[in-house]
Amino acid sequence: MGQTRPVRRFWLASLRNPPRTGLQSALGALLAWRRSLKVWMSMKILVPVKRVIDYNVKARVKSDQTGVDLANVKMSMNPFCEIAVEEAVRLKEKGLAEEIIVVSIGPIQAQETIRTALAMGGDRGILVQTDADPEPLEVAKLLKAVALAEGPGLILMGKQAIDGDNNAVGQMLSALLDWPQATFASKVELSGDTVRVTREVDGGLQTLELDLPAVVTADLRLNEPRYASLPNIMKAKKKTIDIKTADDFGGLSGGHLKVLKVTEPAKRVAGVKVESAAELVSKLKTEAGVI
Numbered sequence: 001m002g003q004t005r006p007v008r009r010f011w012l013a014s015l016r017n018p019p020r021t022g023l024q025s026a027l028g029a030l031l032a033w034r035r036s037l038k039v040w041m042s043m044k045i046l047v048p049v050k051r052v053i054d055y056n057v058k059a060r061v062k063s064d065q066t067g068v069d070l071a072n073v074k075m076s077m078n079p080f081c082e083i084a085v086e087e088a089v090r091l092k093e094k095g096l097a098e099e100i101i102v103v104s105i106g107p108i109q110a111q112e113t114i115r116t117a118l119a120m121g122g123d124r125g126i127l128v129q130t131d132a133d134p135e136p137l138e139v140a141k142l143l144k145a146v147a148l149a150e151g152p153g154l155i156l157m158g159k160q161a162i163d164g165d166n167n168a169v170g171q172m173l174s175a176l177l178d179w180p181q182a183t184f185a186s187k188v189e190l191s192g193d194t195v196r197v198t199r200e201v202d203g204g205l206q207t208l209e210l211d212l213p214a215v216v217t218a219d220l221r222l223n224e225p226r227y228a229s230l231p232n233i234m235k236a237k238k239k240t241i242d243i244k245t246a247d248d249f250g251g252l253s254g255g256h257l258k259v260l261k262v263t264e265p266a267k268r269v270a271g272v273k274v275e276s277a278a279e280l281v282s283k284l285k286t287e288a289g290v291i
Contacts, residue, residue: 080158089121
């Protein structure tokens, strides 16, 4: 009798934890795939966009040198933000995301920028209305509050705006949220609860794999944004844009930076033609003083 008890315990343990068959392994893999699919289909992508002077317009400095003159100037979406919107739409078209939320921080006219993103394929918009020009850290703090309220699985944004050229908000937002980040993305691949990003660095290309949620900033070669079709432009007019204030997301503290003066770059002088290499060297020595 004393020898049957270990055998009985082994028999009971075998009933509780039977060996996995090929069919059970396949079912386990199927369940894991369904869980990954559920992550994809329930994921939101948050895309911040900025209203800037159109890149085809030459900026003019105010006469008092306090800033750039925006009166009667054509405004449009920041080109890098446009690339981020396009990438988010492509991910949704592949069935890897459920909703694209477009957010902008700026004056009431920024609704036009959001409408452009909605016409490209965004689902709804949020405008954090303010007439101030918040510095990057203030923008990152507001976006953090929006992200915590919306719960996106991925924040996809332009690497920088062409007006300030700070290239700082994405990195600051990642730090404030304590989320992994990948900047200067030239390729984005979603797979379950991770995202693989190919980014451009000085030495070539670097590939990173991040756990979601994450922050990714788009570089110029990530894609070529589409033109919104007329039917989609008409549909975008019916899509929702929630207008909030900065106070709804913690407010603005005033920032730490102060613009002292804004000036235009020095005008280039006309070049001269030389007849020979010897004359070129002579002018570089005597006139330019560079050698």
